[in-house]
Every structure is written in C-alpha cells, then in structure tokens.
Amino acid sequence: MRWSDDSSGGRRGYHHGNLREALIRAALDLIGQKGPAGFTFADAARMAGVSSAAPYRHFRDRDALLADVARRGFELFTTALDRAWNDGRPEPLRAFENIGRAFLDFARKEPAYYAAMFEAGVALESDPGLRQAADDAFAVLRKASETLCALLPRDSRPPALMMSLHVWALSHGIASLFARPDAGRRKLPMSADELLEAGVLVYLRGLGLAGGTTGGSR
Amino acid sequence: MRWSDDSSGGRRGYHHGNLREALIRAALDLIGQKGPAGFTFADAARMAGVSSAAPYRHFRDRDALLADVARRGFELFTTALDRAWNDGRPEPLRAFENIGRAFLDFARKEPAYYAAMFEAGVALESDPGLRQAADDAFAVLRKASETLCALLPRDSRPPALMMSLHVWALSHGIASLFARPDAGRRKLPMSADELLEAGVLVYLRGLGLAGGTTGGSR
DNA sequence: TGTACATCAGTGAACGCGCGTTCACTGATGTAC
DNA sequence: TGTACATCAGTGAACGCGCGTTCACTGATGTAC
Numbered sequence: 001m002r003w004s005d006d007s008s009g010g011r012r013g014y015h016h017g018n019l020r021e022a023l024i025r026a027a028l029d030l031i032g033q034k035g036p037a038g039f040t041f042a043d044a045a046r047m048a049g050v051s052s053a054a055p056y057r058h059f060r061d062r063d064a065l066l067a068d069v070a071r072r073g074f075e076l077f078t079t080a081l082d083r084a085w086n087d088g089r090p091e092p093l094r095a096f097e098n099i100g101r102a103f104l105d106f107a108r109k110e111p112a113y114y115a116a117m118f119e120a121g122v123a124l125e126s127d128p129g130l131r132q133a134a135d136d137a138f139a140v141l142r143k144a145s146e147t148l149c150a151l152l153p154r155d156s157r158p159p160a161l162m163m164s165l166h167v168w169a170l171s172h173g174i175a176s177l178f179a180r181p182d183a184g185r186r187k188l189p190m191s192a193d194e195l196l197e198a199g200v201l202v203y204l205r206g207l208g209l210a211g212g213t214t215g216g217s218r
Numbered sequence: 219m220r221w222s223d224d225s226s227g228g229r230r231g232y233h234h235g236n237l238r239e240a241l242i243r244a245a246l247d248l249i250g251q252k253g254p255a256g257f258t259f260a261d262a263a264r265m266a267g268v269s270s271a272a273p274y275r276h277f278r279d280r281d282a283l284l285a286d287v288a289r290r291g292f293e294l295f296t297t298a299l300d301r302a303w304n305d306g307r308p309e310p311l312r313a314f315e316n317i318g319r320a321f322l323d324f325a326r327k328e329p330a331y332y333a334a335m336f337e338a339g340v341a342l343e344s345d346p347g348l349r350q351a352a353d354d355a356f357a358v359l360r361k362a363s364e365t366l367c368a369l370l371p372r373d374s375r376p377p378a379l380m381m382s383l384h385v386w387a388l389s390h391g392i393a394s395l396f397a398r399p400d401a402g403r404r405k406l407p408m409s410a411d412e413l414l415e416a417g418v419l420v421y422l423r424g425l426g427l428a429g430g431t432t433g434g435s436r
Numbered sequence: 437t438g439t440a441c442a443t444c445a446g447t448g449a450a451c452g453c454g455c456g457t458t459c460a461c462t463g464a465t466g467t468a469c
Numbered sequence: 470t471g472t473a474c475a476t477c478a479g480t481g482a483a484c485g486c487g488c489g490t491t492c493a494c495t496g497a498t499g500t501a502c
Contacts, residue, residue, distance in 0.1 A: 014463050015478055035339055037255035042455055051480055056457075058478090118394075119337065121253055138404070158420070161407055166417040170384070173391025176336075186356070189379055199384040199421070202376070206424030233445055233497060260488055269447055274490075276445090 020058045022048040027069050032112040032181075036066065036120035066120055067127035073113030074133035080106050081140040088147050093210060096144050100171055100196045107175035108192075114180075118172065141168055148209055158207050170199055238276045240266040245287050250330040250399075254284065254338035284338055285345035291331030292351035298324050299358040306365050311428060314362050318389055318414045325393035326410075332398075336390065359386055366427055376425050388417055 016022065026047035030039040041062040045052045059065040084102035088095045107114045116122065117134070124131040145164040149157045179192040188195060204210035234240065244265035248257040259280045263270045277283040302320035306313045325332045334340065335352070342349040363382040367375045397410040406413060422428035 014480085015465080017478095019478080037339075040455065041457095050478095052455085053457080053459090053481080054479060061456085121255075134404075159407070162413070162416060165406070165413060166388070166420070169391030169395055169413075169417070170388045171391070172395060173387030173389070176394065177387055177390060186352075188383070189377070195380070195383060195387075198380060199387070202384070202424035203417070203421050204424070206420035206422070206428075210424075231497075235445095237445080258488065259490095268445095270488085271448080271490080271492090272446060279489080 016048070016050055016054070019048060019050060019054060023055055023058060023065060024069055024072070027065055027116075028112040031069070031115055031120075036115045039066070041065070063122070063126055066116055067122050067130055069113065070116040070120065070122045071127050071130045071133045073110065073117040074130070074137050076110065076113060077106055077117065078133070078137040078140060081137060085140055085144050088144070092144075092147050092151065093204070096148055096204075097197055097200060099141060099144055100167070100200050101193055103171040104175055104179050104192050104196060107179050111181050114175070118176065138164070138168060148204070152208060156208060163207065166203065167200060170203070171196060174199070234266070234268055234272070237266060237268060237272060241273055241276060241283060242287055242290070245283055245334075246330040249287070249333055249338075254333045257284070259283070281340070281344055284334055285340050285348055287331065288334040288338065288340045289345050289348045289351045291328065291335040292348070292355045294328070294331060295324055295335065296351070296355040296358060299355060303358055303362050306362070310362075310365050310369065311422070314366055314422075315415055315418060317359060317362055318385070318418050319411055321389040322393055322397045322410050322414060325397050329399050332393070336394065356382070356386060366422070370426060374426060381425065384421060385418060388421070389414060392417070 023044050026044040027039055029047065030043055039062075041055055042052045044065070045055050048054075055065070059068070080102045081099050084098040085095050086098070122130070124134060142160060142164040145167070146160040149160045149163065152158075174192055174196045178186070178188055178195065190198075201210050241262050244262040245257055247265065248261055257280075259273055260270045262283070263273050266272075273283070277286070298320045299317055302316040303313050304316070340348070342352060360378065360382040363385070364378040367378045367381065370376075392410050392414045396404070396406060396413065408416075419428050
C-alpha cells in the first residue's frame with residue numbers, strides 16, 4: 001500500500017508508486033490530444049516518466065490499457081447518468097431529460113473517456129468487467145425508461161427496452177456528430193443540448209408521454 | 219486516356235494505368251479489414267502492386283487519400299439516399315422511411331466508406347469538395363423533412379432543419395452502435411432496421427405527422 | 437510515316453524514426469525470525 | 470531491534486520491424502513537326 005495520491009507523475013525514487021494510475025492518466029491525456037488511434041504505449045510511458053518497458057508490469061499491452069480506460073469511463077458514465085436520473089426526482093419527465101443532458105455533458109467534458117468507450121473499437125470482451133460496466137451504464141437509461149413507461153395505461157405501453165435504445169442511440173448520435181472536440185463538422189441552429197432535449201420531447205410525445213401539441217406552446 | 223477498367227490490381231507493364239483507383243480500392247479493403255486507424259499508405263501501395271513511393275504521384279499523403287475516400291463515400295451516400303427518397307414517391311411518409319433503411323443499408327454494406335466518412339476523423343476541409351459532398355448528403359434528408367413538414371398545418375410546423383438533424387443523428391447513432399461490423403456490442407431484441415423505423419415513426423407521431431395511437435394497432 | 441523530344445508515372449534504394457517487446461539486471465520494500 | 474531474504478517494480482540496452490518520405494533514375498506514352 002502506498003500514498004495513492006502522488007499527483008501527476010512526480011516520481012518518489014526508484015519505484016514510481018502509482019504507475020498504473022499514472023499510465024491511465026497519461027492515456028487519457030494522449031487520447032484527448034490525438035485521438036484513440038494516436039495513443040501509443042511508449043508515449044504513455046514517457047509521459048509517466050518511466051522507461052518503455054515499465055508499463056508491461058501493469059498491462060499486458062496497449063489494448064489492455066485502453067480497455068481499462070474504457071471500463072473506468074463506463075463506470076464514471078454510470079455514476080453521472082445515475083446522479084442525473086436521481087431516482088426520477090423531482091419528476092420522471094424532467095429527470096429523464098436530465099439524463100440526456102448528463103450524456104452530452106460527459107461526452108463534452110470527458111472526450112477521452114468517451115472516445116475510449118465508443119470510438120476506439122475496444123472489444124467488450126477484452127477486459128473482465130468492461131461489458132458489465134457498459135451494461136450498467138445502459139441499465140440506468142433502461143430503468144428510467146421503465147419508470148416513464150409505467151406512467152402510461154397498461155394497454156398503450158411501448159417496450160421500455162426499445163425506448164431506451166432509441167434514446168441511447170439518439171444521444172450517442174448527437175454526441176458523436178455535434179458535441180465532440182472535432183465538432184464544427186456542421187454548424188447547428190441550436191446547441192447540442194437543446195437539440196437532444198427537443199428530440200427526446202418529440203419522441204416522448206410520440207409515445208404519448210409528454211404533454212403539449214406540436215405547436216410553439218412548449 | 220486508358221482502359222479505365224483494369225480489374226483489381228492487374229498490372230499491364232511499367233505503368234499501372236489506373237493506380238489512383240487501385241489505391242482507393244486498396245484503402246477500402248484495408249479500412250474494411252482493420253479500421254481506418256489500421257490503414258497505412260505503404261500497405262495500400264503493396265496491395266496495389268506498386269512500390270511504396272508510387273502513391274505520392276497521386277496523393278499528397280495518407281490523409282489526402284482518406285479524404286478522397288470519404289468524399290466518394292458521401293457521393294455514393296447521397297445517391298443512395300436520393301434514390302430511396304425518390305422524390306417522395308409513392309408517398310412521403312413511406313419514402314421517408316426508405317431513407318432510413320437506405321442509411322443503415324449503406325452503413326452495413328459499405329462499412330469502409332462509412333468509417334472514412336464518420337469515424338476516421340477526417341477534417342471536412344482536408345479535401346476540396348468533401349464538405350460539399352457531406353452537405354449534399356445531408357441535404358437529401360433536409361429536403362425530405364421539408365416535404366413532410368409541409369403536410370402539417372402552417373401553425374404547427376416544426377423546423378425542418380431540426381427534424382432532419384434529429385433523424386440524421388438517430389440514424390447515425392443506430393448505425394454506429396448496432397449496424398457495424400464490430401456490432402454485437404449489445405444484442406438487440408429487434409433488427410437495426412426495425413429499431414430505426416420504429417424510432418422514426420414514434421418521432422413523426424410526436425410531430426403530429428404519423429397516424430395511429432401508441433398502442434399495438436400499428 | 438518516322439523521328440526527336442517533353443512529359444509523365446513508375447522504380448528501388450536509402451534514410452531516420454519510433455514503436456513494441458524481451459531480457460538480464462537492480463534498487464526498494466516488506467516480512468519472518 | 471536487527472538481519473536475511475523473497476518479492477516486486479522498476480531500468481536500460483538491444484532487437485526487429487514497418488512506416489513515411491526523398492531521391493535520382495528510367496521506361497512508357499503522346500505529340501510536334
């Protein structure tokens with residue numbers, strides 16, 4: 001056991017003390033700068049201030065490190081979504097929209113994690129717990145969808161799984177097209193947040209879940 | 219001028235005759251096999267059967283080749299979407315759904331193009347005409363959205379641009395999560411096509427555009 | 437119809453570079469007694 | 470409290486490899502006259 005909070009790369013002698021963490025932080029930095037493809041094992045070692053052989057004490061190879069980053073990303077993602085949902089408070093519909101905002105927020109504020117999770121092509125099997133972590137994140141949205149569905153009369157309830165897949169896909173689509181660092185690929189008439197919120201509202205209205213008519217009354 | 223249809227790499231002597239095309243085909247092959255990150259200039263040259271210096275006669279560098287692939291991808295994409303829309307025939311709503319199917323179809327059948335277009339991180343400025351080609355593809359969806367919007371009474375028309383962005387994002391989200399070679403990341407209770415069609419229907423209903431109530435009547 | 441010449445699209449050898457990986461090693465740490 | 474020892478997490482040198490890129494070159498093609 002050791003001081004687990006050796007802030008950013010400062011060596012304490014021969015032993016690094018927290019190389020595993022330092023490598024992960026380095027990976028995040030590098031992915032943030034050059035994308036998941038541009039990240040190399042050697043670079044991460046250099047950034048952590050160790051020799052290029054050192055990382056092998058902690059990760060089988062580059063992919064193992066990436067998979068670990070992705071897993072952690074999903075864990076943080078789950079926490080963020082769960083906090084946004086807040087058990088459906090103050091009110092399911094509003095809480096549902098909060099999930100959407102949290103989704104985009106995460107993509108924007110943690111582009112490196114997001115890239116490792118969704119764009120690095122990491123196989124979900126490459127790390128024990130990665131698939132589980134990804135499933136956990138999705139489960140938040142699924143649970144929220146179920147809560148919303150339960151508000152409808154029993155004979156007009158859409159499948160909650162389908163609903164959560166739709167919202168998940170729409171959120172990811174908006175995030176990856178419009179809320180990433182390489183954004184500006186297309187300039188929008190509104191923010192990504194507004195776009196997602198509007199989309200989810202229209203969708204929910206289509207399910208009979210959100211009030212209002214089509215017009216401007218909001 | 220020369221026989222432009224020298225099928226797949228067969229040299230005809232000292233001059234290749236169609237190296238530019240052969241390199242693009244090689245790039246598509248390689249991207250299809252190993253993803254856009256795994257594609258290298260040298261590999262493309264090898265696959266086309268020329269020395270590693272030859273590609274420089276046709277492309278400034280690797281990125282220029284990728285950008286060209288992306289541009290061509292968008293051109294094919296535009297054609298596919300436009301054909302699916304078919305000027306709104308036989309009936310706008312059905313034609314609109316055909317666009318969605320064509321979108322996923324393209325992602326599935328041309329994963330290499332799709333990756334170059336949406337996942338390779340190619341800057342839209344890196345090729346003259348790339349941005350235009352991307353805009354043209356989007357314009358098909360936009361035009362279709364406008365046609366649908368025009369079916370609504372003037373005072374309850376949603377902005378067509380917003381509508382097309384929603385459908386574009388949903389389509390891309392579903393394509394990139396569920397309709398790619400690396401799919402199986404999550405197994406679905408329905409096909410990607412059905413998922414997208416259902417999503418678009420719910421969305422359109424939310425706009426007041428598609429008939430039916432929420433229940434199972436379809 | 438032939439010849440000279442400009443142009444073009446290739447060659448192949450060479451270079452520097454950085455990556456991934458292995459290896460025997462060694463300094464630091466923790467622990468048994 | 471001290472000492473011997475096992476374990477662990479690093480080093481640093483070395484390797485093979487493939488990539489990107491440049492260079493002077495040369496074979497093929499097209500064209501002017």
